[in-house]
Amino acid sequence: MTNHWADLRNADVVLVMGANPAENHPISMKWIQRAKEQRGAKLIVVDPRFTRTAAKADLYAPMRSGTDIAFLGGMIKFILDNNMYFRDYIVNYTNAPFLVNPDFKTCTDLDGLFSGYDPKTRKYDKKTWTFQLDANGVPKQDRTLKDPHCVFQLLKRQYSRYTPGKVSEITGTPGDVLLQVYRLYATTGVPNKVGTECYAMGWTQHTIGTQNIRAMTIIQMLLGNMGMAGGGVNALRGESNVQGSTDHGLLFNTLPGYLATPTASWTDLATYNDKNTPKTKEAKSVNWWSNKPKYMVSYLKAIYGAKATKDNDFGYNWLPKLDEGQNCSWLFLFDQMFKGKFEGFFAWGQNPACSGSNAGKVRKALSKLKWMVDVNLFDNETGSFWRGPGMNPKDVQTEVFMLPACFSVEKEGSITNSGRLAQWRYKAIEPIGQSKPDSDIMNELFFRVKKLYQKQGGKFPEPIFNLTWDYGEKDAEGKVKEVNTHKIAMEINGYHLEDLYDKKAVPPKLIAKKGDLCASFVNLQDDGTTSCGNWIYSQSYTQKDGKIINMMARRDKSDPTGMGFFPGWAWAWPVNRKIIYNRCSVDPEGRPWDQKRPVIKWDATKINPATNKPGVWVGDVPDGPAPPLAAEGGKLPFIMKPDGVGSIFGPGLADGPFPEHYEPLECPIQENPMSKQYNSPTIKLWYTKEGQKIAPEDIFASCDVRYPFVATTYRVSEHWQTGVLTRHEPWQLEMVPQVFIEISKELAAEKGIKSGDKVMVSSARGNLWAKAVVTGRLKPFKIAGNTVHQVGMPWHFGWQWPADGSGGESANLLTPTIGDSNTMIPETKAFMVNVEKM
Amino acid sequence: MKSEHEEIKMWTPTTAFLVLIMIFGLVIMVYRLFKGLGAVTNLSDRFPWGLWIGVDVLGGVAMAAGGFLIAGAVYILNMKKYRPIVRAAILNAFFGYLLAATAITLDIGLPWNIWHPIVMWQIHSVMWVVAIHVVLYTSTLATESSPIFFEKFGMEKAAGFIHKIIVPVVLFGVLLSTLHQSSLGAVYLIAARKLSPFWYNSQVPTLFLISAVMMGLSMVSFETVLSEKYLGHKADIGILSGLARGTLITGVILFIAKIWFLFSGPGIPAAFNGTMEANMYLLEMIVGVVLPIILLSMKNVRENMKSIFFVDILVISGVLLNRLNVSILGVYRDQASTGFSYFPTWMEFVVTFAFIAFAIIGFKVSVKYLRVFPKTEAQH
Amino acid sequence: MADTKPKGVLVDLTRCIGCRGCQVACKEWNERSVKKTVMYGNFTNPPELNSECYTNIRYIEQDNGGVPVWSFVKNQCLHCKNPACASVCPVEALKKTEAGPVTYNFERCIGCRYCMLACPFYIPKYEWEKAVPWVRKCTFCSERVANGLVPACIKVCPTQTMYYSDFDGVRAEAERRISQNPGKYVSHIYGKEEAGGTSWIYISGVPFETLGFNMAIPAQPYPDLTWAYIKKIPAVIGVVIAAGAVSWAITRRNKNMDKEE
Numbered sequence A: 001m002t003n004h005w006a007d008l009r010n011a012d013v014v015l016v017m018g019a020n021p022a023e024n025h026p027i028s029m030k031w032i033q034r035a036k037e038q039r040g041a042k043l044i045v046v047d048p049r050f051t052r053t054a055a056k057a058d059l060y061a062p063m064r065s066g067t068d069i070a071f072l073g074g075m076i077k078f079i080l081d082n083n084m085y086f087r088d089y090i091v092n093y094t095n096a097p098f099l100v101n102p103d104f105k106t107c108t109d110l111d112g113l114f115s116g117y118d119p120k121t122r123k124y125d126k127k128t129w130t131f132q133l134d135a136n137g138v139p140k141q142d143r144t145l146k147d148p149h150c151v152f153q154l155l156k157r158q159y160s161r162y163t164p165g166k167v168s169e170i171t172g173t174p175g176d177v178l179l180q181v182y183r184l185y186a187t188t189g190v191p192n193k194v195g196t197e198c199y200a201m202g203w204t205q206h207t208i209g210t211q212n213i214r215a216m217t218i219i220q221m222l223l224g225n226m227g228m229a230g231g232g233v234n235a236l237r238g239e240s241n242v243q244g245s246t247d248h249g250l251l252f253n254t255l256p257g258y259l260a261t262p263t264a265s266w267t268d269l270a271t272y273n274d275k276n277t278p279k280t281k282e283a284k285s286v287n288w289w290s291n292k293p294k295y296m297v298s299y300l301k302a303i304y305g306a307k308a309t310k311d312n313d314f315g316y317n318w319l320p321k322l323d324e325g326q327n328c329s330w331l332f333l334f335d336q337m338f339k340g341k342f343e344g345f346f347a348w349g350q351n352p353a354c355s356g357s358n359a360g361k362v363r364k365a366l367s368k369l370k371w372m373v374d375v376n377l378f379d380n381e382t383g384s385f386w387r388g389p390g391m392n393p394k395d396v397q398t399e400v401f402m403l404p405a406c407f408s409v410e411k412e413g414s415i416t417n418s419g420r421l422a423q424w425r426y427k428a429i430e431p432i433g434q435s436k437p438d439s440d441i442m443n444e445l446f447f448r449v450k451k452l453y454q455k456q457g458g459k460f461p462e463p464i465f466n467l468t469w470d471y472g473e474k475d476a477e478g479k480v481k482e483v484n485t486h487k488i489a490m491e492i493n494g495y496h497l498e499d500l501y502d503k504k505a506v507p508p509k510l511i512a513k514k515g516d517l518c519a520s521f522v523n524l525q526d527d528g529t530t531s532c533g534n535w536i537y538s539q540s541y542t543q544k545d546g547k548i549i550n551m552m553a554r555r556d557k558s559d560p561t562g563m564g565f566f567p568g569w570a571w572a573w574p575v576n577r578k579i580i581y582n583r584c585s586v587d588p589e590g591r592p593w594d595q596k597r598p599v600i601k602w603d604a605t606k607i608n609p610a611t612n613k614p615g616v617w618v619g620d621v622p623d624g625p626a627p628p629l630a631a632e633g634g635k636l637p638f639i640m641k642p643d644g645v646g647s648i649f650g651p652g653l654a655d656g657p658f659p660e661h662y663e664p665l666e667c668p669i670q671e672n673p674m675s676k677q678y679n680s681p682t683i684k685l686w687y688t689k690e691g692q693k694i695a696p697e698d699i700f701a702s703c704d705v706r707y708p709f710v711a712t713t714y715r716v717s718e719h720w721q722t723g724v725l726t727r728h729e730p731w732q733l734e735m736v737p738q739v740f741i742e743i744s745k746e747l748a749a750e751k752g753i754k755s756g757d758k759v760m761v762s763s764a765r766g767n768l769w770a771k772a773v774v775t776g777r778l779k780p781f782k783i784a785g786n787t788v789h790q791v792g793m794p795w796h797f798g799w800q801w802p803a804d805g806s807g808g809e810s811a812n813l814l815t816p817t818i819g820d821s822n823t824m825i826p827e828t829k830a831f832m833v834n835v836e837k838m
Numbered sequence B: 001m002k003s004e005h006e007e008i009k010m011w012t013p014t015t016a017f018l019v020l021i022m023i024f025g026l027v028i029m030v031y032r033l034f035k036g037l038g039a040v041t042n043l044s045d046r047f048p049w050g051l052w053i054g055v056d057v058l059g060g061v062a063m064a065a066g067g068f069l070i071a072g073a074v075y076i077l078n079m080k081k082y083r084p085i086v087r088a089a090i091l092n093a094f095f096g097y098l099l100a101a102t103a104i105t106l107d108i109g110l111p112w113n114i115w116h117p118i119v120m121w122q123i124h125s126v127m128w129v130v131a132i133h134v135v136l137y138t139s140t141l142a143t144e145s146s147p148i149f150f151e152k153f154g155m156e157k158a159a160g161f162i163h164k165i166i167v168p169v170v171l172f173g174v175l176l177s178t179l180h181q182s183s184l185g186a187v188y189l190i191a192a193r194k195l196s197p198f199w200y201n202s203q204v205p206t207l208f209l210i211s212a213v214m215m216g217l218s219m220v221s222f223e224t225v226l227s228e229k230y231l232g233h234k235a236d237i238g239i240l241s242g243l244a245r246g247t248l249i250t251g252v253i254l255f256i257a258k259i260w261f262l263f264s265g266p267g268i269p270a271a272f273n274g275t276m277e278a279n280m281y282l283l284e285m286i287v288g289v290v291l292p293i294i295l296l297s298m299k300n301v302r303e304n305m306k307s308i309f310f311v312d313i314l315v316i317s318g319v320l321l322n323r324l325n326v327s328i329l330g331v332y333r334d335q336a337s338t339g340f341s342y343f344p345t346w347m348e349f350v351v352t353f354a355f356i357a358f359a360i361i362g363f364k365v366s367v368k369y370l371r372v373f374p375k376t377e378a379q380h
Numbered sequence C: 001m002a003d004t005k006p007k008g009v010l011v012d013l014t015r016c017i018g019c020r021g022c023q024v025a026c027k028e029w030n031e032r033s034v035k036k037t038v039m040y041g042n043f044t045n046p047p048e049l050n051s052e053c054y055t056n057i058r059y060i061e062q063d064n065g066g067v068p069v070w071s072f073v074k075n076q077c078l079h080c081k082n083p084a085c086a087s088v089c090p091v092e093a094l095k096k097t098e099a100g101p102v103t104y105n106f107e108r109c110i111g112c113r114y115c116m117l118a119c120p121f122y123i124p125k126y127e128w129e130k131a132v133p134w135v136r137k138c139t140f141c142s143e144r145v146a147n148g149l150v151p152a153c154i155k156v157c158p159t160q161t162m163y164y165s166d167f168d169g170v171r172a173e174a175e176r177r178i179s180q181n182p183g184k185y186v187s188h189i190y191g192k193e194e195a196g197g198t199s200w201i202y203i204s205g206v207p208f209e210t211l212g213f214n215m216a217i218p219a220q221p222y223p224d225l226t227w228a229y230i231k232k233i234p235a236v237i238g239v240v241i242a243a244g245a246v247s248w249a250i251t252r253r254n255k256n257m258d259k260e261e
Ligand SMILES: Nc1nc2c(c(=O)[nH]1)N[C@H]1C(S)=C(S)[C@@H](COP(=O)(O)OP(=O)(O)OC[C@H]3O[C@@H](n4cnc5c(=O)[nH]c(N)nc54)[C@H](O)[C@@H]3O)O[C@H]1N2
Pocket: A017, A018, A019, A020, A021, A023, A024, A025, A046, A047, A048, A049, A051, A064, A065, A066, A067, A068, A199, A200, A201, A202, A203, A236, A237, A238, A239, A712, A713, A714, A715, A716, A717, A718, A719, A720, A721, A722, A792, A829, A830
């Protein structure tokens, strides 16, 4: 989230599109309802089906799964056509006035493609996706926004095709409802009205997932809603600590703190820094990422300690590296496993046999392994895959081990929520049986691997031998007896490894002593004198006046500004900032756009103790201490962007600098009504390699009479994910005991299905039974002149539990192996199925 | 034991059959005690009361109304004519109440707590009132019928003492019965909006009382005829006609009252709207009230034992039906509104039959071994 | 603990998001197990309260000119001010307490189930399958309330659907919300009058009659229905005894006269 949970109460319009917070983030509804009750805020819900969130909406718009860009593109056009954008905001704070390379072509010019596309490689050559630079190397601007090559005009051009009629034709949203949504949301384009957006998997799990979110960021910038209280683009995140785990480098392509994973061609630290540190010629840009080398070196110091020296590039080459172009995301991993490329696999805190898109393929892939370790609280469909449906245990050679992990309440540590708020949790009860915290399992594993290396030797032992592992008291053998999570948290926060002086002061002033915990990432160094496990968490476990403070354990409920920042409650990264990009909430003079809803405010009358000059920010922790843009030494607000402004034109993504509507890989229409380009041009197609036989698991069926209905998958409040934590829980199971499929009354009538009937749902890849929920909450769509039925089902079930099979199977037996061009997240939200009464 | 009526054969096939049912019923009752009501009955949260309450308790108690009526007539109103049947009537009532009490004990979830109302008073509860009445009235009936036993065992003194106090005892019994019969109706006063307006009105206690009187008279008459038939006791047609006249009078009163409540409640046309409730109401009215009135208003019917017997059956069925309507069918639509339904299990039926069998056999044994009916020369 | 005023709860249906946290919290606090269910087409599950389930959310779908309307209705004992269930209980096993909750005392109960027939809201449930059965219903978490804690279901509710306070405050809050938000609520407080008033009251944006609320429940306190009868009993006793004695006296004289004749 750019903002945070409690901030939802500051919104005037809440657009929930691509999420279902009432069911999946119930607490958020407390704040949304507070906005409604206290500010008269309006809630808009756009979802293929009428959800429990929609039940609380002031305005609900149905839309066919996978067509959000059409919907949002239409909104962009509406805002532009009706001059409802926030002009001062976009001129000052976004790249709307920037002039783009004249050779750049929009999808309007090239019928669905941007300039630079190579159909052979399915990639864009981005050389035209650039700005025209002036003599100083700074992008040229036309602040009147009239130049035909300025971003603003290109945006207009790109979305000129997204007329309400065209959008309705694609999305199936009734035209009047569409316009109501546009009109209502666009009212926030004035300084004293703010709109927020809440999304989650409804947007991400598409071949165009990243662009869905991009489209919204464009809208939020046009309307001046970024950085504002009650604004932002808010990812309602998933697994309880998924925010924390991505922050800490869970993904294959990031190290902690969103530093890039090295690739093979970045052979030394200098190259790495060179390739990864953005540069700018814009004097007013903070370009915070220019500090990257400090964070990287401090990270290396944290993991390799004294072994990391300047001479050995701080151990840079002990880090694992990706091959050029290598993608190790979920779909690739399981595809490789399916093709027999792996020997072993740790299913650590996951249940891919049910959660993995195309679960039939996943289950087969598991059977190709030699061994598998299931680290979980319970046995599950993954650990027991070899005795699952369609498996003959005799034929499965995979040796499966189960390591019992204990549950979150049985261990201590931090958890970071969607609002970037890291909260410390205590152990409530002792672990049951032989189960252990994951960190202790990891500790055991690390120690044994290390011992094997010591005993038997092995290739490239340095990364193992040189790893710091000071997480508690060690036994005679040197093994940490029990991992102390406080030690980990402190390592993440970072230490000063040498005394640090402020050299500008005369005489140099001691800032921090050797051995001190870092006060924040501001003091991190690139010379090896600081260590920090994750720069964005620096300050989370810190030290003040010699006293060590676990900031994440703070529990002060006071709200000094009345804006709901609660600065004394736990700790949010970065530096306890609650709303990021908050420098956009003020005008260039530092006055809040909305005086009634100040996030920060430049108070020019006060003396800043740090600089001894007049002018301080009050309110939330500002995005950098520099004065406001118009003041002397003022800086642009988007400090993480090299240009210092928000990217309406975003050349960073694989599939285009502007979002464009493409049909999901499996869709119900022959042609994309928007352009000649049917599906996203840059998605990885698994079956097109020359001469490669298509596995039956990888079959797709678009516009296939055998699979005529658009399907989506989702969650219900009563279950958690693959249900391993909730299917064993009778109270939860009582409420939603079986997998079901929601279908419209019209489709039910057509198919002779009644509520409660058992139906067979099938896709090109698999099938499962489900109980029919016939409801008026889903309605057939009119898409390109035809009636198209949408159905939806939860994916919380699996064969293994309830033991009598009464719960049913995972909906992922239906979903495809296809992912987003940028993230490779699977497209589990839009695919085609058939439904038949059993 | 010395038989009073040698001519009554103890073991007939019918008796054997009834004993068999009783044993079967007993087994089910024991099973119920160990396995809970759910294992034996089809009762559910929406149908907390079923056949046992409807027939065994409500019906049983109404059937036993003959006891207080005849006792009152003989001992208080001095209607000597009915003296020959007074003992039978009281004994019958006694059995009736014992059975109703047993049925309640079996039906409540915690039978071992059956005594609680005696010490844990809750005077706002009709159920408490009923409970106290059952206790008191069963004791009263025991007292009223005790001379039969005292005589049997030659305790003439005790019998004499009872005889001395019989008038106040009977008066007390009449009082309790009046209250009790009406209280059973009052139980349903709380079921406002649940019980169909065909049966629900503020005077449901009074209607229960009146119908119980009608039922009681018919029941005595019915038994008298039966004992003539099967126990070789000579029935006096004069008594039967008298009872029939009583039935007729109460029937007319009941008819007027019911029509009034139909009129002031759901309205007369509602009775013909074809719903299950309306049909059941009509059936109950026709069988239990209208037909008996029409028939009994004919003198030749009133003086013919066979036709009286027929009318008795009508009245008994009618009132039983009424109790069933109030307790089950009248609340059915409301209770079944969420998809629940109720039809008794075979076990509920067996237990009900077992109770009836017990009553019949108990009476038979009593007649055979006790001096229930005065000795008539003709028989010896 | 100083606050001893009777407690009440306002259930504001406009706030409920149907997440069923309350349903689970209630089970947890009251240590209830489950009864096997199936997906039968509606999310209300279990479809009805039962001895293991003191509260459930009913999901009610309606249609307003093509736009679905989906309501979530929390369902539990309303803790009537003059509870029918307690008034009919022959042994005072059910009892309206000073603090507000209508509580159940198994030690007294005889299992007659008259409370089930009496309750106009079909709340008390029975343990049919047990040899030693209890009557079961929402307790208003009376032990929690007695210790100054809010009821479990209220504690977990993410949207503050339930407002818990002393009853006067609760009613005032209901009235305030209705009057200060014109058009948002239907102008009826369910439970303010029904059955003589309940300690749990409801406000809603959708007409109550379409949400399965029984609008036919009279405003008269239910216990009055039977009390009207019971209070006549002394009179009946008097009349019957007097009438009996008099007729006995008369008929005896007649008898004696008969003899004399
Ligand atoms: N109770 C509960 N809460 C959870 C979870 C859980 O399993 N159970 N899981 C957690 C996790 S890991 C995550 S990632 C989050 C996910 O949170 P959400 O994204 O809210 O979860 P979903 O239910 O998968 O999808 C949200 C909605 O997207 C809609 N949808 C489907 N296709 C489309 C589309 O093309 N466009 C749009 N606009 N909407 C579409 C679905 O109908 C659904 O209502 O929830 C978290 N919270």
